[in-house]
Amino acid sequence: MQTEHRIIFADSRRMLELPHNTVHLMITSPPYPMIKMWDTQFEEANVEIARLWQVLRADPREETVTRLYEAMHIYLAEVWRETYRVLVEGGIACINIGDATRTINGAFRLFPNHSRVIEHCQRIGFTSLPYILWKKPTTKPKYKGKGAFLGSGFLPPNAYVTLDCEYILIFRKGKLRRFPKHDYHRYHSKLSKTQRDAWFTQIWNLTGTRQTASHVERRTAAFPLEIADRLIRMFSVEGDLVLDPFLGSGTTTEAAMLAERNSVGYEKDDALLPLIERRLSARPDACKLSVARREN
């Protein structure tokens, strides 16, 4: 089946290229609030976040940490709102996000990103559906934010539980999607019993994608192709349009190509283009790829 794939280097808080009610599925993994590797990107993207970091550095107060954390989620929520606009009635949004742990002002604590995303998406109008826990065996146990337990994990009560799961939150816009009776593409996208039994369950045991040596590849914090592939086959049918507003290395585009869906991906860092092109170079002949840039 002939499919089209667009990559747009632009800020996905405004997806001007996409009319209302045209996307069937959104899958993505945003920068995670309060994870160090994304600090600079959040700071550069939003003046309020940059201002709050400055305030925090000069005068470290708990209330500033709370406002900073909220400002990061307000930034992400702009993309969730745009997603709601472009999704069709019954369209699904899948958001992969991990919680963060961090020591600020000498106090170690959890930043429960998944719950903030759920709150924002519900306020926007999405219906929350049961979510998936992606269990990552790669994360090492921690003690006081410093890596391994160092033996103290055996001595109660000061060790804490390892963050070894990420969330795949699932939302729907409006009522269930409707199809004509015996719709060809829907029946042609039917899952096998093995797929259905393994995928529609709450815990997915998948190894994290191997982060290779290149700085650019590490920077994208890519999710495994298997995650994008499963979600696309579970929540869309052949020929649908799949969106990723935080495209990174292009995992979603690759999965959409393999599953015969159309796709559109937004990414604001155009230094990622060579990486994206490399991963999509072996695409099937039937996949047409286009790349565009928008300045603002």
Ligand SMILES: C[S@@+](CC[C@H](N)C(=O)[O-])C[C@H]1O[C@@H](n2cnc3c(N)ncnc32)[C@H](O)[C@@H]1O
């Ligand atoms: C966690 S990474 C996505 C990784 C991706 N799932 C993959 O498999 O490679 C998040 C990406 O979102 C991009 N980004 C952050 N804010 C953005 C925005 N407002 N618009 C478009 N892209 C954005 C970042 O540059 C980064 O590449």
